[in-house]
Structure formats: C-alpha cells, structure tokens
Amino acid sequence: MEKNIINPWTWQDARNYVQAVEVKNAEGTLYVSGQTAISDEGISSNEDMRSQLIQAIQNLERVIGEADYELKNIVRLNIYTTSNHELLENFDIIQNWITENKIRQTSTVLEVKSLFETLKVEFEATVVK
Structure with missing residues (x-):
C-alpha cells in the first residue's frame, strides 16, 4: 500500500491532520x-470529556486491532462532540495519541447537539492496509 500526503500549506501540522491522503494499491479498507x-x-460513560476521550480512543484501537489493521494507517478520522470547547480543552489527548502512533489522517471535527445517551465524543475512522 502506498500513501501520499497532500498538504499545500504547513499550518495544519500544528493541528495534527493533513489536507488529503491518496492511497494506492491498498489490500483492504476498514x-x-x-x-x-x-x-x-x-x-455509556457519564464521566467528563477527558475520561470519555481516553475510553473512546481505547475502543477505537480495539476495533482496529481486532480487524488486524494498524493505527498508523488511519487515513480519515472524524470527531463528533457535544462541546467543541471541552474537546479543545482536552485536545492534547488526541494530539499525543496521533503523534505516538504516527497517524497522518484527514479529519473533520463537528459539534453536534447530542450523541447517544450521556456521550460527549465519538470517533469515526477509515483505515487502509
């Protein structure tokens, strides 16, 4: 599998995402x-945003691992949150996780009115092999 990162600018680097990812010769897509x-x-957790971020990332890691894919091959990561303010206050968790796992992904962060039950954050991913 080949991945080509497209970044016409550099400002997104501080935000831990890329503008586009081209994938060629993929074996599979999850x-x-x-x-x-x-x-x-x-x-569903009723903990604070920080605790929910940690648990949601652990659940994402578990699904990707069970499917025999690698975190570094996440090419799209959408984040839904009930509070952009709370998410950004705790964004270091996401940034550190992305950096530690050498993930280079496109992303969209979207504040929504509500998520299921008491949940504050949700990660949706596309991973290639």
Missing part, C-alpha cells in the same frame, strides 16, 4: 463505526 466511551457491557 470503515469503523463511531467509537465512543461505552464499556464492554454496553454502558
């Missing part, structure tokens, strides 16, 4: 449903 802070028992 489309991951929105992953949130839901426990193994199916219980």
Whole structure:
C-alpha cells in the first residue's frame, strides 16, 4: 500500500491532520463505526470529556486491532462532540495519541447537539492496509 500526503500549506501540522491522503494499491479498507466511551457491557460513560476521550480512543484501537489493521494507517478520522470547547480543552489527548502512533489522517471535527445517551465524543475512522 502506498500513501501520499497532500498538504499545500504547513499550518495544519500544528493541528495534527493533513489536507488529503491518496492511497494506492491498498489490500483492504476498514470503515469503523463511531467509537465512543461505552464499556464492554454496553454502558455509556457519564464521566467528563477527558475520561470519555481516553475510553473512546481505547475502543477505537480495539476495533482496529481486532480487524488486524494498524493505527498508523488511519487515513480519515472524524470527531463528533457535544462541546467543541471541552474537546479543545482536552485536545492534547488526541494530539499525543496521533503523534505516538504516527497517524497522518484527514479529519473533520463537528459539534453536534447530542450523541447517544450521556456521550460527549465519538470517533469515526477509515483505515487502509
């Protein structure tokens, strides 16, 4: 698989995403449903944004790993949140995770009125192999 990053500018680098990712000769593509802070028992978290971010990332990692894909091959990561303000206050969690896993992805962050039950953040990913 070949990945080509397209960045006409440099300002997005500080925000840990890229403008476009071209993928050639992929073996497979994994489309991951929105992953949130839901426990193994199916219980939605009522914790704060920081705790929910950590659990949602762990759930995303689990799905990607179970499918035998690698985090570094996430090419699209959409983030839905009930509060951009709270998300940005805790954005270091996402940025550190992206950096540690050498992820170079396109992204959209979207504030929504609500998510399922008590959830505050949801990650939707596309991963290639």
